[in-house]
Amino acid sequence: DQQVKQNSPSLSVQEGRISILNCDYTNSMFDYFLWYKKYPAEGPTFLISISSIKDKNEDGRFTVFLNKSAKHLSLHIVPSQPGDSAVYFCAASVGGGADGLTFGKGTHLIIQP
Amino acid sequence: GAGVSQSPSNKVTEKGKDVELRCDPISGHTALYWYRQRLGQGLEFLIYFQGNSAPDKSGLPSDRFSAERTGESVSTLTIQRTQQEDSAVYLCASSLMSSAETQYFGPGTRLLVL
Numbered sequence: 001d002q003q004v005k006q007n008s009p010s011l012s013v014q015e016g017r018i019s020i021l022n023c024d025y026t027n028s029m030f031d032y033f034l035w036y037k038k039y040p041a042e043g044p045t046f047l048i049s050i051s052s053i054k055d056k057n058e059d060g061r062f063t064v065f066l067n068k069s070a071k072h073l074s075l076h077i078v079p080s081q082p083g084d085s086a087v088y089f090c091a092a093s094v095g096g097g098a099d100g101l102t103f104g105k106g107t108h109l110i111i112q113p
Numbered sequence: 114g115a116g117v118s119q120s121p122s123n124k125v126t127e128k129g130k131d132v133e134l135r136c137d138p139i140s141g142h143t144a145l146y147w148y149r150q151r152l153g154q155g156l157e158f159l160i161y162f163q164g165n166s167a168p169d170k171s172g173l174p175s176d177r178f179s180a181e182r183t184g185e186s187v188s189t190l191t192i193q194r195t196q197q198e199d200s201a202v203y204l205c206a207s208s209l210m211s212s213a214e215t216q217y218f219g220p221g222t223r224l225l226v227l
Contacts (some may be wrong), residue, residue: 017152018199034213043204043218044156089155091213098146098206098213099169103155 004025004092006104014112021107023090025111026071030102035064035075038087038106047088048075051096057080077109085111117219119205125225126195127163134190138207145182146208146216147190149174151201162188163211175205175214195226 005024013019023033031052036044050057050064050073057064063076078086090104118137126132139143147159158172162182173179177195182188192199203221208216 002155006155009153032213042220043206044220046214046216049214091156093213096213097211098144098208098216099158099161099163099211101156101158101213101216103148103157105153105155 004102004104006090006107009108010108012110013080016079019080021075021088023073025092029094032093032096033073034091038090080111082111117207119219119222123223127227131193136188137204140144142207142209143185144208144211146186146206148204149201193212197226200226
């Protein structure tokens with residue numbers, strides 16, 4: 001049973017527009033959520049995180065929103081740039097530790113020129 | 114090097130053979146993790162080493178999988194009697210502490226079992 005779900009395998013967005021990537025989770029014990037970005041033939045790199053005590057965290061063009069009641073989080077990228085084309089993984093943990101980190105299947109974001 | 118390195122980058126093997134995958138973590142990182150990513154799937158946690166503590170092996174899918182770490186340096190993941198379902202990208206990560214935000218991933222080893 002998947003505890004972290006990314007239901008869109010791919011997403012295509014025009015350059016300059018907003019990209020919204022979604023993630024749902026089922027385990028109520030998760031209290032820390034992360035987004036990773038992965039280019040082909042490279043390992044994932046940490047992008048942004050949010051603790052369950054917050055509902056929004058912003059870092060430059062990247063904002064993560066958390067809706068605890070809906071067990072849903074989203075990553076907004078605005079404006080989208082060609083270099084943002086990558087696979088984005090949502091991950092969740094209990095307590096922020098890396099052990100036991102649970103990942104979604106990823107969403108392949110394609111930024112169209 | 115500055116990052117986590119893994120070798121080989123690609124490995125093709127025949128079903129039933131043993132394979133050994135290597136991870137060189139960032140120097141000084143006490144925590145080391147192995148993950149597996151099968152095609153179309155997310156990353157699956159396999160095993161976690163923290164300093165000299167006993168490793169957390171809770172993610173290993175079967176007793177054909179084992180891993181070792183020498184002190185706080187190199188780790189090897191061994192898969193015995195490989196099966197086709199073992200085909201995946203095996204990713205290693207290390208971190209200075211155990212927090213997810215400080216985790217740095219290697220480029221992975223792409224394993225194909227024929």
